[in-house]
Amino acid sequence: MKLTLQVWRQQNSQDKGRFEAYQVSDVSEDMSFLEMFDVLNERLINEGKEPIAFDHDCREGICGMCSMYINGRAHGPWEETTTCQLHMRAYNDGDTIVVEPWRAAAFPVIKDLTVDRSAFDRIMQAGGYISVNTGNAVDANAIPIDKHDADMAFAAAACIGCGACVAACKNSSAMLFTSAKVSQLALLPQGGPERKERALDMVAQMDKEGFGSCTNTGACEAECPKGISLANIARLNREFIAAGFGTED
Amino acid sequence: MLNAKIPAGPLETKWSNYKSTVKLVNPANKRKLEVIVVGTGLAGASAAASLAELGYKVKAFCFQDSARRAHSIAAQGGINAAKNYQNDGDSVFRLFYDTVKGGDYRAREGNVYRLAEVSAAIIDQCVAQGVPFAREYGGLLSNRSFGGTQVQRTFYAAGQTGQQLLLGAYSALQRQVALGNVKMYSRHEMLDIVKVDGKARGIIARDLVSGKLERHFGHAVLLCSGGYGNVFFLSTNAMGSNVTAAWKAHKRGAFFGNPCFTQIHPTCIPVSGDHQSKLTLMSESLRNDGRIWVPKKKDDNRKATDIPEEERDYYLERRYPAFGNLVPRDVASRAAKERCDEGYGVGASKMAVYLDFADAIVRYGKIEASKKGDDHAVQEEVIKLGKGVVAEKYGNLFDMYAKITGENPYETPMRIYPAVHYTMGGLWVDYELMTTVPGLYALGEANFSDHGANRLGASALMQGLADGYFVIPYTVGNYLADEIHTKPIPLDHPAFVETEKGVQEQLDKLMGIQGKHSVDHFHKALGKIMWDKCGMARNEKGLQEAIKEIQVLRAEFWRDVRIPGKQHEFNPELEKAGRVADFLELGELMCMDALQRRESCGGHFREESQTEDGEAKRDDQQFSFVGAWEYKGPSSYELHKEALNFEVVHPSSRSYK
Numbered sequence: 001m002k003l004t005l006q007v008w009r010q011q012n013s014q015d016k017g018r019f020e021a022y023q024v025s026d027v028s029e030d031m032s033f034l035e036m037f038d039v040l041n042e043r044l045i046n047e048g049k050e051p052i053a054f055d056h057d058c059r060e061g062i063c064g065m066c067s068m069y070i071n072g073r074a075h076g077p078w079e080e081t082t083t084c085q086l087h088m089r090a091y092n093d094g095d096t097i098v099v100e101p102w103r104a105a106a107f108p109v110i111k112d113l114t115v116d117r118s119a120f121d122r123i124m125q126a127g128g129y130i131s132v133n134t135g136n137a138v139d140a141n142a143i144p145i146d147k148h149d150a151d152m153a154f155a156a157a158a159c160i161g162c163g164a165c166v167a168a169c170k171n172s173s174a175m176l177f178t179s180a181k182v183s184q185l186a187l188l189p190q191g192g193p194e195r196k197e198r199a200l201d202m203v204a205q206m207d208k209e210g211f212g213s214c215t216n217t218g219a220c221e222a223e224c225p226k227g228i229s230l231a232n233i234a235r236l237n238r239e240f241i242a243a244g245f246g247t248e249d
Numbered sequence: 250m251l252n253a254k255i256p257a258g259p260l261e262t263k264w265s266n267y268k269s270t271v272k273l274v275n276p277a278n279k280r281k282l283e284v285i286v287v288g289t290g291l292a293g294a295s296a297a298a299s300l301a302e303l304g305y306k307v308k309a310f311c312f313q314d315s316a317r318r319a320h321s322i323a324a325q326g327g328i329n330a331a332k333n334y335q336n337d338g339d340s341v342f343r344l345f346y347d348t349v350k351g352g353d354y355r356a357r358e359g360n361v362y363r364l365a366e367v368s369a370a371i372i373d374q375c376v377a378q379g380v381p382f383a384r385e386y387g388g389l390l391s392n393r394s395f396g397g398t399q400v401q402r403t404f405y406a407a408g409q410t411g412q413q414l415l416l417g418a419y420s421a422l423q424r425q426v427a428l429g430n431v432k433m434y435s436r437h438e439m440l441d442i443v444k445v446d447g448k449a450r451g452i453i454a455r456d457l458v459s460g461k462l463e464r465h466f467g468h469a470v471l472l473c474s475g476g477y478g479n480v481f482f483l484s485t486n487a488m489g490s491n492v493t494a495a496w497k498a499h500k501r502g503a504f505f506g507n508p509c510f511t512q513i514h515p516t517c518i519p520v521s522g523d524h525q526s527k528l529t530l531m532s533e534s535l536r537n538d539g540r541i542w543v544p545k546k547k548d549d550n551r552k553a554t555d556i557p558e559e560e561r562d563y564y565l566e567r568r569y570p571a572f573g574n575l576v577p578r579d580v581a582s583r584a585a586k587e588r589c590d591e592g593y594g595v596g597a598s599k600m601a602v603y604l605d606f607a608d609a610i611v612r613y614g615k616i617e618a619s620k621k622g623d624d625h626a627v628q629e630e631v632i633k634l635g636k637g638v639v640a641e642k643y644g645n646l647f648d649m650y651a652k653i654t655g656e657n658p659y660e661t662p663m664r665i666y667p668a669v670h671y672t673m674g675g676l677w678v679d680y681e682l683m684t685t686v687p688g689l690y691a692l693g694e695a696n697f698s699d700h701g702a703n704r705l706g707a708s709a710l711m712q713g714l715a716d717g718y719f720v721i722p723y724t725v726g727n728y729l730a731d732e733i734h735t736k737p738i739p740l741d742h743p744a745f746v747e748t749e750k751g752v753q754e755q756l757d758k759l760m761g762i763q764g765k766h767s768v769d770h771f772h773k774a775l776g777k778i779m780w781d782k783c784g785m786a787r788n789e790k791g792l793q794e795a796i797k798e799i800q801v802l803r804a805e806f807w808r809d810v811r812i813p814g815k816q817h818e819f820n821p822e823l824e825k826a827g828r829v830a831d832f833l834e835l836g837e838l839m840c841m842d843a844l845q846r847r848e849s850c851g852g853h854f855r856e857e858s859q860t861e862d863g864e865a866k867r868d869d870q871q872f873s874f875v876g877a878w879e880y881k882g883p884s885s886y887e888l889h890k891e892a893l894n895f896e897v898v899h900p901s902s903r904s905y906k
Contacts, residue, residue: 012818029655030521038526038769045767045822050813053821055314057487059527061649062412063318078652085652110458111819118435121315125427129420130379134299134718137370137377141334144388154381154406157413161317190379 001027001093005040007052008100013108013116019098029089033076034059034066036088054113061085061225064160067167068113069100074164074223082162082225102163104172106210117163119209120177126205127198128181130190149187156183158226165220165228171212176220178206179236180228186239196243203240251504251877251891254679255359260345260897264363267680268723272730279304282729283737285452285467286310287439287494289422290319291415291710292693293473295717298421301430303722305729308465309422309431310454312438312489312824317419320475320487321713324411325532325646326395327403328375328710330368335392339400341365346898348708351397351577352673352701353851353867354900355507355875357893359680360699367719368711372404374718378417382406395706396533397577397905403707408532408646414710418717437463438824439494440752442470442501442689445744449501449689453745453752457824460817462749464740468732469688469725472498473717476672476694478511480832480839481784482776484669485517485530491828492835495676495695503684504877504889506677506697508835509843512704512852513785514670515581518653518663519601528668529653531604531646533706536574538609538639539663541565541581543593543602553595553603553662564588572905579703579852579865580905582667586785587863589666596664605662610635667785671709673700673852674842677877677891681724682716685877688728692716697875702851759826760816764809768825771806775799775829775836783840788856792844796837800884803833838878838886845888848872869900 002025010017024040031039034056041051057065061082068083070076076086091097099113107115157180165176182199185191191198214233221230256263274282282305286297289311297309311319331344344365349356372390376382382404383391392401406413425431436457443451443464451466477492478484499505516531542561549556564584566573576584585602588594595601614635618626626634636659640647647658654664675698676684676691683690693713700708738745782795806829814820849858849865850872858866875891 028522028524031524032526032653035524035526039524042767042769045811045813048813051822053819057313057318057489058320058323059488060323060485060529062323062409063313063320063487064315064322065313065318080648081652085649087652087655089655114819117314121317121423121426121433121435124317124420124423129424130377131424132374132377132421133302134295134374134421134722135370137373140332140372140376140382141389143376145384146388147384147386150381150384150388153379154383154413157379157381157406157416158409160412161315184381185379188379188381190377 001029001088001091003027003091003094004096006096006098007113009052009112010109012111017109027088029087031088032059032084033068033070033086033088034084052113053111056084059084062160064162067102067115067162067164069102069167071098074102074167075225080225080227082160102167104166104211106172106174107163107166119211120161120163120174122209123174123178123202123205124181127194127201130185131194143189145188153184153187156180156187156228156232159228160226162225164223164225166211168219168223169212170217170219171215173214173220174206174209174211175214175233175236176224176228176230178202179232182239183232183235186235195239199236199239199243251677251889252679253357253891254681255357256680260358260362263359264366271723271727274726274730274733276304278733280306282306282732283308283467284725285465285470286473287452287471288319288473288475288695289316289419290321290473290475290693291418291713292695292717293319293471294415294418294422295714296471296473296692296721297431298418298425299718299722300725301425307425307431308434308467310434310437310439312457313435315435316422316433317416319415320490321415321710322412323487324710325408325530326534327393327405327410327707328371328414328714329395329402329705329707330372330404330711331365331402332369332372334390335401337400339402343400344368344402347398348699348705349701349898350903351705352703353903354701354869354873354895354898355850355893356699356701358895358897363720364699364712364715367715370719371711371714375414375417378421380406380413380417382413393534393537394575396536396575396581397705405534408534408643411710414714418714439474439497440827441497441748442686443744443748444501444686445738445742448687450738451745453749458819460815460820462752464745464749466737466740468729468735469690471690471692471721471725472676472695473692474695476675477832477835478669478672480775480836481669481779482772483520483525483528483780485514485528488527491831493828493831495691496831496835498676498684498686498689500880502686502880503689503691504677504879505674505838506875506877507674507702507842508839508878509783509846509853510673510702510851511669512578512671512673513582513667515578515585515667516604516665517668517670518650519596519598519666529649530668530670531650531663531665533578535604535643535646538642539574539604539606540608541574541602541604543588543595547592553605562593569905576905577703577705582785583854585667601664601666603662604665606639606658607662610639610659613638671704673698673702673704677875681727682721683724683728690721690725692721702853755827756816756823759810759823759830760812762807762810762812764811766809766811768810768812768822768829771802771810772825772829772832774802775833778802779836779839783843786854786856787843789844792840795840799833799837799840806830806833837884841886842876842878845876846872867900867902873900
């Protein structure tokens with residue numbers, strides 16, 4: 001098939017940026033979306049032009065590195081699918097596809113479609129862990145965990161930290177990302193001791209990074225490639241409020 | 250002769266004796282010692298976090314935008330541990346034995362025993378961190394079995410075990426970053442090792458966003474930079490996975506162990522066209538329930554579901570009745586290649602076999618129906634229930650398969666074919682994980698490791714975390730205890746200046762070529778040579794040709810590669826060029842190693858060395874050694890041998906029949 005791409009090009013964080021149009025032909029429906037970009041980049045290099053910079057690594061939908069905003073949707077049209085797993089059979093001959101980077105103040109553009117998501121690391125540093133040094137653990141079966149809770153914790157832990165939730169949100173809120181980690185650890189007995197501080201500190205860091213507030217529109221859940229549930233945000237709100245009431249100062 | 254420094258005494262007490270007598274560093278001195286960790290996968294993240302917890306000052310580097318993205322994240326199936334939670338006869342000895350046997354008797358007994366010994370503590374540590382492993386209704390941990398074993402010792406988190414383990418280690422690492430014990434450098438790539446008076450004392454790294462070179466000092470340097478499967482261009486590795494850190498270390502004096510030992514994983518989604526950029530694994534755990542077959546008739550073009558049972562050849566069950574579909578990876582891969590080469594392959598390319606879940610769906614469906622007290626459920630109901638069970642076990646893998654191929658694996662068998670997946674070879678290390686350069690360590694897949702000539706499924710995660718959580722915290726202390734008087738070396742030391750100059754010259758040279766072809770053009774050409782002549786089957790003539798072809802290709806690369814953009818900016822093509830330049834050297838060494846090893850063992854199959862029925866034939870008389878190569882200059886390497894002594898396990902013909 002033949003397609004027209006409108007791709008965001010931006011030399012660096014200072015550059016203003018603009019869309020550029022590219023015609024691509026001989027696109028096979030078995031190609032992944034990123035393979036279509038590989039083919040285009042190969043052509044641009046051969047024509048002496050600069051290829052389009054985009055983040056990608058595992059191409060199996062799990063590392064969370066790929067991050068394209070396609071025709072107004074984070075990771076494109078398929079449900080629960082990262083950009084790297086989106087395949088060209090999703091499109092028809094003659095389609096025009098608009099590709100942009102994640103757009104959020106907390107995710108500055110590095111180049112073209114590549115953004116800086118280090119804010120997510122800093123939210124994790126604020127409390128997204130259980131303080132257990134290597135060697136301190138008890139036997140793994142010493143604490144039985146209700147399968148239902150364990151499964152819910154796993155569902156929350158499936159977050160790949162790609163930032164689609166932020167990109168999809170009109171407020172650029174990072175609530176789904178933050179709530180997924182808070183939920184995972186709140187659902188497990190191991191996470192108990194640091195539960196309150198974790199909720200308070202991670203939310204504080206999220207605000208400090210410049211992410212917006214949550215207004216419960218649910219766009220994040222709709223676009224999340226791992227199907228992280230909005231229920232996690234409700235849980236984060238409960239955790240946050242309970243922690244606020246429960247602290248002495 | 251290489252000295253692996255394996256502690257004396259019986260196998261069972263080597264590690265505990267080592268730990269009890271190893272030199273220690275007191276907490277006040279740890280604060281003054283700096284350790285560089287390159288790579289933040291399971292080995293790197295666990296090592297960086299654990300060393301920081303002990304009090305060392307750690308600097309961690311990764312080329313991705315976050316430490317959480319390292320390719321360990323993509324491991325699907327599980328992690329082995331000798332917990333014997335299933336009461337099915339597992340033990341430290343059995344895990345050790347299975348690993349040595351699975352590796353076709355080309356690994357060190359001492360190392361493998363230690364690996365099995367610490368395996369149980371890994372699971373404890375991960376659970377304590379909040380890793381949500383699969384559980385049974387009673388709340389206890391669930392297990393499944395993997396290839397090459399007859400017990401259930403694999404712990405898992407759906408098909409995302411690597412992700413959950415890595416996020417556990419990453420969380421521990423982030424905690425240490427917050428505490429100020431680790432300084433994290435993401436989007437940084439190590440481009441050389443700095444040696445002072447023969448010891449590793451730092452690295453030169455490139456900030457991939459600004460393109461600037463940086464000098465970093467460390468009392469010790471840990472390379473946890475993963476494997477080199479991408480030398481084949483197409484592999485299950487991430488696009489960025491590369492050999493550069495290990496290769497630069499090799500050129501600075503670290504020997505490279507068994508470079509030809511590569512693992513071709515049997516169950517991957519087949520190549521769909523020239524645009525293919527990578528291959529996707531379908532977890533080995535699928536072989537617990539999936540049955541592998543091809544039609545009995547050559548060039549059978551019927552749909553899989555139209556081929557009746559009696560016209561199907563379940564060739565693994567036929568050839569290996571004892572292990573069936575759960576034979577080790579090398580055996581399963583070669584068997585698939587054999588069928589396809591003979592003309593029994595399926596799909597458009599005919600380079601694929603079926604992995605079929607129809608039987609498992611019915612079996613599980615009947616169990617579910619029986620649980621509901623409905624022993625006479627109609628077939629549709631049974632299949633519906635069975636699909637539900639299969640979805641719970643493998644749902645994410647089935648979804649991934651459907652997205653990539655456009656086919657529904659619940660209705661029609663998956664098409665699979667072997668693909669490059671893991672490299673058992675890597676930097677040679679002694680028992681303490683130190684390379685032949687003092688102060689330079691290699692952990693995880695980056696070292697030549699504990700897997701011999703073939704790694705068993707669910708053992709890579711085990712080894713990466715064993716090295717990082719439980720081995721290096723002890724062994725690095727044994728070295729650093731003698732470094733407490735070494736002051737940080739100033740970054741204007743001639744060794745830093747000279748090394749950085751060399752890195753700068755290579756970057757200038759690459760940017761200056763401005764030839765006609767992209768980096769990928771050369772990478773694909775290299776991959777084709779490697780796959781055709783140093784892949785699943787190798788022979789003398791092919792390997793000799795490959796060496797010549799790689800030399801020619803390398804010369805072309807340095808004459809004709811085109812790298813757009815500038816050096817001092819974010820430039821992914823320049824990053825790729827440096828990595829491919831190193832692959833073009835490594836590929837040649839892999840072929841040389843494959844050429845010298847005139848035996849078949851594990852993943853290394855020399856066509857000249859096979860039994861009458863096509864099984865791999867080992868030659869213990871001549872090749873019971875680790876081949877460790879020393880870099881002597883362009884295209885010049887010297888082979889050193891570390892003899893393998895088997896005191897407990899006696900190498901025998903590896904039979905899964």
